[in-house]
Amino acid sequence: MxxxxxxxxxxxxxxxxxxxxxxxxxxxxxxxxxxxxxxxxxxxxxxxxxxxxxxxxxPAPALTGPQYLREGLKLVLSPGLRLFVLLPLSINIVLFCGLIYLALHQFELWVDTFMPTLPHWLSFLSYILWPLFVALVLLMVFFTFTVVANIIAAPFNGFLSEKVEAVIRGVDESPDFSWAELVAMVPRTLAREARKLGYMLPRMLGLFILSFIPVANIIAAPLWLLFGVWMMAIQYIDYPADNHKLGWNEMLGWLKSKRWQSLSFGGIVYVALLIPVVNLLMMPAAVAAATLFWVRERGADALPIAHARD
Structure with missing residues (x-):
């Protein structure tokens, strides 16, 4: 039966x-x-x-993306991996708190210096300047917090991917955190990030130019969306690929061979990262999901990291 x-x-x-x-x-x-x-x-x-x-x-290719992201979220919320998520997020929060405190202090000094130079009848401006300043700070935090979080988290993401894979493969359910191991990965991770920028920027420039060409600009919007989805797949699946020392061109070739699965994964990550606040948790979840994607889709070819480094 x-x-x-x-x-x-x-x-x-x-x-x-x-x-x-x-x-x-x-x-x-x-x-x-x-x-x-x-x-x-x-x-x-x-x-x-x-x-x-x-x-x-x-699962059908169109459904694998949400499933991988859901399982990735479960992984990063597990007790053995929470530290690898909380550490870069905590650094980012402390950095922004320090910058906001410095901005408030400098603005207060500027107001105390500027207001005495104005006529008395303009003293009401102090009640307008502060709300405007607070609104400006909130706006800047909203638009830059995620960007800065990505920059800070970049060295951590390769490290997180390695630890997630250890959990997935059953090697270690609660990997130990090592600053020395993290620092050793930073140069290679940053070099790989620069390679991603070298791949992304020329194509973005081409799409930008296409957006101003009459008639042709009709397809610019869907191409921008498709490229964004594709870059999300590259951005996150590259972490486990780099841990296994898979070359850039080989990694791209593998993703192209699984084009629909990759676009399904990149699409759900693209949507999840558009949600403010939620995207802070979705970033490490996407790293874990990409690692799970690598292990499951790569199959027998995805050797354990310890072997890949030999």
């Missing part, structure tokens, strides 16, 4: 073991270290029976 998504195997009279072949239904299956390992069924007595079957049913 073959109901949709399941196989049934009779192991003894009147005893039946059901094996769920839709791996996204169980987090345990999603976090399996190797998707080519056989799934297991459980008898009533609790014994595990391996069951080899044909390739497990995978």
């Amino acid at each position: 073959h109901p949709i998504g399941h196989f049934y195997k009779v192991t003894e009279p009147q005893r039946c073991t059901r094996i769920d072949t839709q791996p996204w239904r169980a987090q345990q299956t999603v976090l399996n270290a190797d998707i080519h390992q056989p799934f297991h069924g459980y008898h009533k007595a609790g014994k595990v029976t391996p069951f080899k079957h044909s390739e497990a049913a995978m």
